[in-house]
Amino acid sequence: xxxxxxxxxxxxxxxxxxxxxxxxxxxxxxxxxxxxxxxxxxxxxxxxxxxxxxxxxxxxxxxxxxxxxxxxxxxxxxxxxxxxxxxxxxxxxxxxxx
Amino acid sequence: xxxxxxxxxxxxxxxxxxxxxxxxxxxxxxxxxxxxxxxxxxxxxxxxxxxxxxxxxxxxxxxxxxxxxxxxxxxxxxxxxxxxxxxxxxxxxxxxxxxxxxxxxxxxxxxxxxxxxxxxxxxxxxxxxxxxxxxxxxxxxxxxxxxxxxxxxxxxxxxxxxxxxxxxx
Numbered sequence: 001x002x003x004x005x006x007x008x009x010x011x012x013x014x015x016x017x018x019x020x021x022x023x024x025x026x027x028x029x030x031x032x033x034x035x036x037x038x039x040x041x042x043x044x045x046x047x048x049x050x051x052x053x054x055x056x057x058x059x060x061x062x063x064x065x066x067x068x069x070x071x072x073x074x075x076x077x078x079x080x081x082x083x084x085x086x087x088x089x090x091x092x093x094x095x096x097x098x
Numbered sequence: 099x100x101x102x103x104x105x106x107x108x109x110x111x112x113x114x115x116x117x118x119x120x121x122x123x124x125x126x127x128x129x130x131x132x133x134x135x136x137x138x139x140x141x142x143x144x145x146x147x148x149x150x151x152x153x154x155x156x157x158x159x160x161x162x163x164x165x166x167x168x169x170x171x172x173x174x175x176x177x178x179x180x181x182x183x184x185x186x187x188x189x190x191x192x193x194x195x196x197x198x199x200x201x202x203x204x205x206x207x208x209x210x211x212x213x214x215x216x217x218x219x220x221x222x223x224x225x226x227x228x229x230x231x232x233x234x235x236x237x238x239x240x241x242x243x244x245x246x247x248x249x250x251x252x253x254x255x256x257x258x259x260x261x262x263x264x265x266x267x
Contacts, residue, residue: 007205008109009132012116014201019120021193027125027146038139049146052217057229060151065244067250071163075170076258082174
């Protein structure tokens with residue numbers, strides 16, 4: 001089960017990375033980041049099971065918390081940019097002032 | 099045996115939903131597929147004896163974070179023009195090709211590596227009792243620091259989305 005879980009983790013991370021690089025919608029980019037974080041969690045859990053050590057589970061909690069904080073602040077920024085510039089396309093958001 | 103079948107069902111579901119997340123044009127479809135993907139990953143967590151992590155994945159990720167994302171998508175309610183038309187250029191093709199190649203190489207190496215026997219889990223492995231014990235003893239300081247991080251995130255989000263008296267809309 002460990003190997004198969006790690007292979008699934010690799011696949012999900014690659015899909016998330018493709019979404020992060022290819023998509024230009026800011027919300028979809030944030031969701032791709034969530035996908036990559038989930039793939040990391042999967043690897044942590046798989047190694048935790050293989051080594052019979054629950055430290056990996058503690059790391060998963062930390063990653064989940066960071067993901068929640070990142071989503072909250074990131075979405076607040078997206079809403080703010082949309083309110084002032086009417087755009088969520090990352091190619092159009094290229095000015096610090098505006 | 100039944101575990102292997104369940105694993106492959108969950109894994110296939112997760113990969114298909116993840117592909118929809120990246121490929122869907124409408125962010126609503128992306129968000130709903132991401133919820134499905136997170137549920138499937140929670141199933142894989144449970145199969146790896148990480149019961150508490152699986153429950154928290156459903157509660158925190160699929161329950162809280164995804165509701166936040168869906169709420170923002172519906173708040174913005176983007177029109178087709180604001181979504182923009184899909185652009186395909188050589189950089190995107192290159193990114194997809196390179197990452198697909200890297201994933202295939204890594205996955206094939208992992209799939210053919212010699213497999214160590216998985217030790218039998220003791221009854222408290224992955225339960226609230228087992229994880230909570232080391233979370234509140236060995237990892238107490240990181241736990242408290244994470245609560246500070248959450249406080250900072252709450253304040254940051256609240257201040258960012260606050261409306262000043264001079265704001266439009």
